[in-house]
Amino acid sequence: METDMASKTSASGNRLIANNKKAYFDYFIEEKYEAGMVLHGTEVKSIRAGKCSIKESYIKIENGEVYVLGMNITPYEKGNIFNKDPLRPKKLLLHKNQINKLTGELTIKGYTLVPLQVYLKEGKVKMEIGLGKGKKNFDKRDSIAKKDQIRDAQKEFKNKNLRF
Structure with missing residues (x-):
């Protein structure tokens, strides 16, 4: 799945390599930060080829x-x-x-740092990290219900437009 995402380029010129969609489902993301990464040469070449996964990763x-x-x-x-x-x-x-601000925020109960995206910006590998607060199960059910509602509305809109 990540390999086909390697070719996506945003309007700002950033090329998306890996995306962590599950982070938005499991956490309320309150702040986002852009961070550079310390990598070795072969790791950069592999990332440029789109062979990177952040699904199981976390930040410490x-x-x-x-x-x-x-x-x-x-x-x-x-x-x-x-x-x-x-x-x-x-x-x-x-x-x-x-770093000092994030350390202070992490002492508050329920906050964590989550990797959101890995992308190339002006030839350099960057990671977008988010300061998030964990969702409870009822919050997750709310998110699922909203997605279903939007999907149903889009399907209904599409069906109405096909009839005419």
Whole structure:
């Protein structure tokens, strides 16, 4: 699924590599941040090919540094000995004041950092991370009901337009 997303380019010129749709279902995303990533050469080549997954990943702040854990970057086919461990922790680059603010927010119960997207911006790999508050089960049911309602309205609109 992620490989076909590698070719999508947004209006701002960013090329989407991986998207975490489940994050929006499981969390209320309150703030978004753009972070650079510390990667090795073969990892960048693999990401450019669209072989990256952030579905099972999460973000942790440790000793004043931000890391993404569980992000899978498939080893580059022609990388041989230069390939790194696909699941190794990757450091995210944020400003010190942003890290301090996020550390303060994470002490509040229910808040967590979630990876939302991985994309290329001006040739550099960036990750959009979100500060989110976990949804309860009834909130998730609400989200599903709204999606169903929108889908039904679109289907009805389409059927009405086909009759004429």
